[in-house]
Amino acid sequence: MRKINSRSFMILLMTLAFFAGLTYHTVNLVIHASQWVAEPTNSHLTDVDGLEFAGKIFDRNGVVLAQSIDKQRVYNEDEDIRKSCVHIVGDNSVNIATAVQTVYRSELTKYNFTFGLGLPDKLKKGINMTLTIDSRLQKAAFNALGDYKGAILMYNYKTGEILCIVSTPAYDPQDVPQDIETNEKYDGAYLNRALSASYPPGSTFKLVTAAASLKEIPDIEKSTYNCQGMDIVGEDQVTCYEPNGIVDIKEALAQSCNIFFAKLAVALGKEKMTSYAESMGFNSRISFDGITTASSIYDVKEANENQLGWSGVGQYTVLETPINMAMISAAIANGGTPVMPYFVSMIDGKLKNQTTLGNRMMEKEIADKLYAMMDYTVESNYGKSYVSDKLDVCAKTGTAEINSEGLAHAWVTGFCKDEDCPLAFAAIIEYGNYAYSVAIPIMKQVLDTAADIYKKS
């Protein structure tokens, strides 16, 4: 009797173990099947890496950016559009981490769970995707960047739709260069610099120091400083490009007086500077559409007083991503809270994203003051028509010296006041040297193209 009992028990145990294993493997299969099938090691796939029946990718106007014809992946017929979209659409490989053909490959290839890849070809059909980008703006930004390395990002600060996101150097996904890994020309070509790279922000960072000062320093708007082009801050000098004369905070932002803002950073101190930088997106990453961006960095723990001063004008060790920069401008345009950006609009005919608010970056009163100051900066310093002939743009430039040869990165960020073109943007031109004469004219081409497309009158 005892023998029978122990045998029954063993059988029961084995049966339970069998079903536990079966359940584990079934669950695993259901969860991971589409992922496994798209693995490059799957010999059932051809050299288009599982994309032979993948769905179409459209831009916001229904322009086909990628589709599969006769088991081949075919990209848009316009070479400039192909190159300008490669960091968002992707190529046949999975080298570009931010591309939808990398992130959404299993959705695009729609692995059929019952039939697997054994489904007859004519029944194989991937899921389509629609992106928020506008291929006309992509092309305009790509051509405007020319031979420069850099990035341009423009998004609707009311809805969050990214209309333009271009990174250079780019390459043709239809004809990937043989020497892409070795030719210096393609340095970092797999990287989407708008999302995955960070740069010294230079004077664009004065927006952060200004936001903190407007909130924390009493009567800051009445304070003035007579800039002689050089002053001692802490242990060492802080210099300006030229003497700015008597400036208040509004004039100091417009003329980009370094000394004024370096002194503000020191007056605020490390703790407040860090706290305001962090509330404006520094020291954290943003995630959307299955990607996670690089982080903007503000770290003054080890800084002496002079270095804290330089950090307030976006030098020292401060780093910023173009996406974060665009979101700061978006927050200023939007009463202090940025709308979260995104670029996947629809998957398989279903709406993927909705407009969502990010964390508040500053109080509305502060945002409105910065809004007026960026408006004045363009009006008094650059001239409205120099930034755009067709849109009313508020902006701030930055030139961040990065090496001993004096080569600098050129930034411009801002937003449009126009009701029908609520666009926030950031552009970084690597070694562009001059924000005024290089970054603004490049951004202008994109802004004027946007006006041609979207402006109602």
Ligand SMILES: [Zn+2]
């Ligand atoms: Zn100055």
